Amino acid sequence: AQKITQTQPGMFVQEKEAVTLDCTYDTSDPSYGLFWYKQPSSGEMIFLIYQGSYDQQNATEGRYSLNFQKARKSANLVISASQLGDSAMYFCGMGQAGTALIFGKGTTLSVSS
Amino acid sequence: DAGVIQSPRHEVTEMGQEVTLRCKPISGHDYLFWYRQTMMRGLELLIYFNNNVPIDDSGMPEDRFSAKMPNASFSTLKIQPSEPRDSAVYFCASSLARPFYNEQFFGPGTRLTVL
Numbered sequence: 001a002q003k004i005t006q007t008q009p010g011m012f013v014q015e016k017e018a019v020t021l022d023c024t025y026d027t028s029d030p031s032y033g034l035f036w037y038k039q040p041s042s043g044e045m046i047f048l049i050y051q052g053s054y055d056q057q058n059a060t061e062g063r064y065s066l067n068f069q070k071a072r073k074s075a076n077l078v079i080s081a082s083q084l085g086d087s088a089m090y091f092c093g094m095g096q097a098g099t100a101l102i103f104g105k106g107t108t109l110s111v112s113s
Numbered sequence: 114d115a116g117v118i119q120s121p122r123h124e125v126t127e128m129g130q131e132v133t134l135r136c137k138p139i140s141g142h143d144y145l146f147w148y149r150q151t152m153m154r155g156l157e158l159l160i161y162f163n164n165n166v167p168i169d170d171s172g173m174p175e176d177r178f179s180a181k182m183p184n185a186s187f188s189t190l191k192i193q194p195s196e197p198r199d200s201a202v203y204f205c206a207s208s209l210a211r212p213f214y215n216e217q218f219f220g221p222g223t224r225l226t227v228l
Contacts (some may be wrong), residue, residue: 033214045204045219052214091156096212101146103156 004094006104013082021077021107023092034075035093036066038086039106039109045091049073067105082111084094115139119131121206125226131193134223137186138207146205147180147190156204162188164194195227 003026014020027031036048051059051066059066067076079086089108095101119136126132137144143181160170165182173180177196182188192199202224206217 035216037219043202043222043224045206047216049219050214050216093156097211097214101158101217105155 002029002094002096003101004092004102005105006092006107008107009034009068009105010108010110013109015084015111015113016081018078018080019109021079021090021092021109023075023077023104025073025075025094027073027081027096028105029096031096033095034066035095035101036064036075036077037091037093037103038088039091040088048090049077064074079109083110084111087111116172117120117205117207119134119220119223121223122221123224124173125224125228126195127228128196129194130227131191132195132199132225132227134192134203134205136188136190136205136208136220138188138205139209139218140186142207142209144210144217144219145182145188146206146208147188148206148219150202150204150222151200159190160168183227192225195224195225197227201226 005024009098020056028040032053033053038046038048049059049061049066051068058068060062065078091103091108093103120135123147143164146161150156159172160180162182176210202222205220208217
């Protein structure tokens, strides 16, 4: 069965530092997509970054990058130069055609000045 | 584009009442998803549609829940009768093709409280 695991319930980082949010997944299907969403305290779900299982290079979007290690089944989110506005809940998700899109329990990131 | 629109944004009702949540996906998107978010269970997919047809409703908790998509620009999620354990934030999301390999755009959510 497909599964997403986020083991860090909370992370703390200072402004301008980099932070890595962990995500591991489990699937037997070779074709899948991995997503990260941000949920600030206002509640909306904001798409950050996507990685396809066949993509050769790690995805990057501005200050966000996805450290994709296929053999280890991990898809960690790296945020460089953290900002106060990065304080939020972060969800890792996995999608596969024909099955449900599933999310991890989330990691709360707190950025301090 | 206005994004995914959900209404109402907040709903407070009493146990046993019927609740209807509404969603307008982004124009041109052919996939629509309903999710539920609770502290205990996190973010769960309830049902999704492709071209107005329900594809997977295995996440729908029980017969009290039903969802429809009568046309490409409107979907409803109905709970009848509602129970306190249905209290949650319900999100609608839409996607343009290959939704498991592309971004899903989420609406702002409906916060439902059942007393």
